[in-house]
Amino acid sequence: MKNFWYLFAAYTFIWTAVFAYIYTIAQRQQTLEQDIKALQQAMERRIGKGD
Amino acid sequence: MNKLGDSWLLSLIGLTGLAVIVSLYLVFVYVPTELIMGIVQRIFYFHVPSAWVGFLAFLVAFVAGIAYLMRREPRWDMVEVSSIEIGVLFSTIALVTGSIWARPIWNTWWTWDPRLTTTLVMWLYYVASLMLRRVVDSEDRRARFGAILSIVGFVNVPVVFLAIRLWRTIHPVMFSSEGFEMAPGMLLTLGSSLVTFTLLYLCLLVIRVRIEYLSSELSRLRQLSIPARS
Numbered sequence: 312m313k314n315f316w317y318l319f320a321a322y323t324f325i326w327t328a329v330f331a332y333i334y335t336i337a338q339r340q341q342t343l344e345q346d347i348k349a350l351q352q353a354m355e356r357r358i359g360k361g362d
Numbered sequence: 363m364n365k366l367g368d369s370w371l372l373s374l375i376g377l378t379g380l381a382v383i384v385s386l387y388l389v390f391v392y393v394p395t396e397l398i399m400g401i402v403q404r405i406f407y408f409h410v411p412s413a414w415v416g417f418l419a420f421l422v423a424f425v426a427g428i429a430y431l432m433r434r435e436p437r438w439d440m441v442e443v444s445s446i447e448i449g450v451l452f453s454t455i456a457l458v459t460g461s462i463w464a465r466p467i468w469n470t471w472w473t474w475d476p477r478l479t480t481t482l483v484m485w486l487y488y489v490a491s492l493m494l495r496r497v498v499d500s501e502d503r504r505a506r507f508g509a510i511l512s513i514v515g516f517v518n519v520p521v522v523f524l525a526i527r528l529w530r531t532i533h534p535v536m537f538s539s540e541g542f543e544m545a546p547g548m549l550l551t552l553g554s555s556l557v558t559f560t561l562l563y564l565c566l567l568v569i570r571v572r573i574e575y576l577s578s579e580l581s582r583l584r585q586l587s588i589p590a591r592s
Contacts, residue, residue, distance in 0.1 A: 314402040314466045321405040321462045325412070325455050329562070332451050336569055343576040350583045357587075 371568055378565050381558040388551040405463040407551050410536065411559035413456040417519055418563060419449030420488065424516035427509035439505035440574035441567070442512050443495065446488055448566050452559070453485045468532065476525040477533040484518045491515060
């Protein structure tokens with residue numbers, strides 16, 4: 312099992328990088344969806360008031 | 363996105379998950395340990411696919427850049443910027459895993475070998491291009507600027523690929539005119555990892571393009587809401 316820690320470090324880095332990226336884009340998507348929903352609701356309220 | 367698009371994306375994610383499990387099984391259980399390098403050689407099965415996805419992502423960005431300049435459709439800009447971002451991620455993985463693999467085999471973390479140097483130049487260029495895009499305020503100008511950057515940057519990609527054939531290098535040549543120089547089991551494992559990483563790239567690209575679409579939708583709604591506010 313010589314050099315096992317190099318193998319471990321490489322695979323840990325790969326999956327950490329991939330999952331960190333997936334987490335980041337999931338957060339971005341969630342924030343954008345919330346902003347769009349909030350803006351749509353605000354616009355609907357204004358149209359309802361006749362502004 | 364519609365329900366058909368969602369179910370298609372979920373199927374793709376499911377298929378990718380299955381491919382990841384199969385590849386991990388092949389890498390850690392099925393494939394025999396290489397005689398000279400030992401266990402650390404198993405880095406190869408995810409290092410090469412990472413580099414491959416980097417090349418593929420920059421190729422897609424290059425094609426999308428040309429398509430944008432020809433048709434001026436925002437969707438091509440969305441594909442281009444998304445693909446570059448994913449390409450940078452996988453090029454980073456290729457550089458870091460290569461460095462970790464080099465330490466026990468070459469006795470150094472880094473050497474200014476042609477393949478390593480050209481890869482680093484390529485990586486720096488695309489990171490810089492993502493940063494430079496943000497400087498431009500106008501959407502249309504930003505898209506044109508991004509398209510030109512992705513087209514110019516792609517010139518370096520064949521140089522990276524051919525570096526081990528054009529110059530003297532310590533980086534191993536994986537395949538030559540005589541075909542792949544490895545045992546069938548190793549070739550199968552590598553093939554499986556290449557398919558897995560390509561599927562992973564497709565999943566990430568679809569999700570990332572979706573974010574670009576949402577972002578443009580938000581900008582459009584904000585512009586529409588301005589007259590309502592004033």
